Amino acid sequence: MMKSFADILKNKSHNSSFIRGVLSAGLVDNANIFIEENWGEEGKKLAKAIYVKNGVLVIACLSSIMAAEIRLKEQGLLNRINNKYGEMQVKKVRYLS
Secondary structure, three states: OOHHHHHHOOOOOOOHHHHHHHHHHHHHHHHHHHHHHHHHHHHHHEEEEEEEOOEEEEEEEEEHHHHHHHHOOOHHHHHHHHOOOOOOOOEEEEEEO
């Protein structure tokens, strides 16, 4: 039996891959907003949150300096994300450069 889209959304089961995917996308968007708020357009060009997997947020950086800058404010980023998306705790950030 197929569930309707509304039933899936009502059932906020975190075991649902659909719900986890939606939460992950929102979390990544929130991390990108954090980057833009703190470093403006230049930061947006140099760094981008890509995905979350197993409690690790992955951010791609075109500059090691940008990665270091984000690392300095990493705790603020984690606090912001975990306060908003408490059910999907992000434990650490990984940087790709």
